Amino acid sequence: MALREIIILPDKQLRLVSKPVEKVTPEIRKLADDMFETMYDAPGIGLAAIQIAEPLRLITMDLAKRDENGETQPKPRVFINPEIIARSEELSVYEEGCLSIPEYYEEVERPARVRVRYMDLDGKLHEEDADGLFATCIQHEIDHLNGVLFVDYLSKLKRDRVFKKFEKAAKRAAE
Incomplete structure (x- = not known):
């Protein structure tokens, strides 16, 4: 496993539409492992491959819950x-x-429930209903695969403010 760099707004790669994964290979498994390590280190609950500059339709997610003893159940x-x-x-x-728009949070309205079809690391096809945080997270991450960011759901004024802030930060970092 390797920690990968998460690309940050205004990086244009975040607008790419990711390509389908043709088959589950050792490279895809390693990419998923790297994504988990990167996501946990960030820390986050979901990561799309494009966020580490890999334009593939691959998402990792861990909506860990705490049990009654305060233990995390990943x-x-x-x-x-x-x-x-x-x-x-x-x-x-x-x-x-x-994770690609660090330290910025905003309320977003999305469908409360979705049905998602996906393949797992064994190459098996699944269909699953999602609601609550799972529904929000899977929609957020699938948006990444389509070059859409959560700030795209905000008003133009809020969105413009976010982009300006991150463009300024990127310019300062480049100097």
């Missing part, structure tokens, strides 16, 4: 070529953040 998941095949009309609002 449930690491890998989603290959995920797609949303159904959305509820009911909407929900969650405060979202993004």
Whole structure:
């Protein structure tokens, strides 16, 4: 496993549409391992491959829950070529953040429930219903695979402010 660099707004790669994974290879498994290590180190609960400059339709996610003893029960998941095949009309609002837009959080409205189809690391196809944080996170990460960022759901004014802030930071870092 290797820690990878997470690309940050305004990096243009974040707008790329990721390519489907043709088959699960040792390289894809290593990429997933690297993504978990990078995601946990950040720390985050989801990561799309494009966020580490790999334009492939691959997502890692761990929506760890704490049990009654305060112990974390990790449930690491890998989603290959995920797609949303159904959305509820009911909407929900969650405060979202993004490892590629560090330290910025905003409420985003999305479908409350979705049905997702994906392949796992064994190459098996799955369909699963998602709600709550899982629904929000899977939609957020699939958006990344399509070159969409959570700030795209905000008003133009808020979105412009975020982009200006990160463009200024990138210029300062380059100097």
